[in-house]
Amino acid sequence: xxxxxxxxxxxxxxxxxxxxxxxxxxxxxxxxxxxxxxxxxxxxxxxxxxxxxxxxxxxxxxxxxxxxxxxxxxxxxxxxxxxxxxxxxxxxxxxxxxxxxxxxxxxxxxxxxxxxxxxxxxxxxxxxxxxxxxxxxxxxxxxxxxxxxxxxxxxxxxxxxxxxxxxxxxxxxxxxxxxxxxxxxxxxxxxxxxxxxxxxxxxxxxxxxxxxxxxxxxxxxxxxxxxxxxxxxxxxxxxxxxxxxxxxxxxxxxxxxxxxxxxxxxxxxxxxxxxxx
Numbered sequence: 001x002x003x004x005x006x007x008x009x010x011x012x013x014x015x016x017x018x019x020x021x022x023x024x025x026x027x028x029x030x031x032x033x034x035x036x037x038x039x040x041x042x043x044x045x046x047x048x049x050x051x052x053x054x055x056x057x058x059x060x061x062x063x064x065x066x067x068x069x070x071x072x073x074x075x076x077x078x079x080x081x082x083x084x085x086x087x088x089x090x091x092x093x094x095x096x097x098x099x100x101x102x103x104x105x106x107x108x109x110x111x112x113x114x115x116x117x118x119x120x121x122x123x124x125x126x127x128x129x130x131x132x133x134x135x136x137x138x139x140x141x142x143x144x145x146x147x148x149x150x151x152x153x154x155x156x157x158x159x160x161x162x163x164x165x166x167x168x169x170x171x172x173x174x175x176x177x178x179x180x181x182x183x184x185x186x187x188x189x190x191x192x193x194x195x196x197x198x199x200x201x202x203x204x205x206x207x208x209x210x211x212x213x214x215x216x217x218x219x220x221x222x223x224x225x226x227x228x229x230x231x232x233x234x235x236x237x238x239x240x241x242x243x244x245x246x247x248x249x250x251x252x253x254x255x256x257x258x259x260x261x262x263x264x265x266x267x268x269x270x271x272x273x274x275x276x277x
Contacts, residue, residue, distance in 0.1 A: 043069040048272035051084050054179060054202050055223025055245035056256050057264040058101065060087040068103070076110035078122075089128050089139055091259050092170075096132035098139075103127070107145075116151035124162070126169070137170040143179075157184035164205075171215050173206035185229075192231035196241065199224045219255050221247040221265065235276040242269055 044067060050057055051064035058064070068082030082103040089098035107122020126141040147160035161180045168177040181200030188194060201222050204215040227241025247265030248255045256264040 040073065041069065041071050043067070043277040044274060046272055046274040048270060050268060050270060051086065052243055052268070052270060054181075054200060055221070055225075055243060055265050056247070057258070057268075058084065058086045058088055060091060060258050061262065061264070061268070062087070072109070076108050077106070078109060079106040080104075086128075088264075089130060089134075093130075093132070093135045096130055096134060098128050098130040101126065101128055109149075118149040120147040120149060120158070120160075121145070137167060137172055139170040140166070141169050142166045154187040154189065155184065156187070157182070168204060171204050171206070171219065172208040174204050174215055176205040177215075178203050178205075192233070194229045194231070196227045196229055196239070197225065218248060218250055221245050221255070223265070227270070237274050237276075239272045239274070240270070243267070 046066040047063065048066065049063050050061050051059040051066070064085045066082070066084040068080060070078060070080035072078040082105075084101050085099060086101045087099070090096050103124060103126055105122055105124040107120060109118050109120040109122075111117060112119045122145055124143045124145060126139075126143075128139045141164060143162045143164050145160060145162040147158045149158040150156065159180075159182050162178060164175060164177040166175055168174040171177070179200055179202050181198065183196070183198045185197075186195045199222065202220060204219040207214045223243070223245040225241050225243040227239055229237055229239045231237050244267040245265035247263070253261065254263040254265070258264050
């Protein structure tokens with residue numbers, strides 16, 4: 001770790017790499033119900049110039065390839081898997097090979113109260129296959145989530161709350177961390193363009209053993225995003241967005257820092273291309 005940081009920080013700091021997504025994983029946005037597309041099974045492939053999750057780069061500010069699938073039953077129950085190339089686990093653990101993030105999730109999504117207002121409850125497992133001995137804590141993380149989706153005319157979105165029932169992305173004693181977020185989309189009705197906005201707050205619970213400094217004081221932060229999506233038809237879409245966080249500095253370095261000393265939670269522009277099947 002010291003070879004990567006001017007100040008010692010926990011694995012989750014960068015790990016929260018499972019941070020905000022800009023073109024992203026299930027965790028980035030609640031997946032659409034495949035049955036809305038006329039099939040119980042849907043798949044997707046994305047290429048993006050930087051995998052940002054909850055505002056933090058998971059790929060050391062380099063391009064990533066992503067993809068997954070969902071199965072949704074008419075009853076409202078669904079399962080799915082989403083994957084992305086990453087670098088952060090290996091960056092924090094020299095000699096360890098961990099090139100992929102694998103997300104497995106399942107839940108129940110149904111319009112329980114009114115048309116256009118689907119409630120969503122589920123569990124999400126972040127899994128990072130590794131080869132070699134980890135220097136820092138196990139990054140695998142399990143979260144429970146509840147979301148309320150809404151559709152009002154051209155405006156869609158969701159309010160979501162995610163709660164970690166394990167340590168969060170390698171942060172010591174961080175069970176109970178949580179992430180509330182709000183995403184809103186506006187269909188302009190022009191050329192297949194939709195405007196997108198997102199804001200979330202990542203709270204990291206607990207205090208490392210033997211430390212007097214809480215995880216929250218170092219690693220909690222707010223992230224936000226604004227952007228536009230273009231639907232080309234035939235399941236092909238592109239997205240351009242601006243993303244930023246107020247992730248803190250730690251001494252003369254950053255709470256979420258790259259091997260070269262750059263801020264993994266700094267402002268950036270994102271461009272992605274997605275194909276759904």
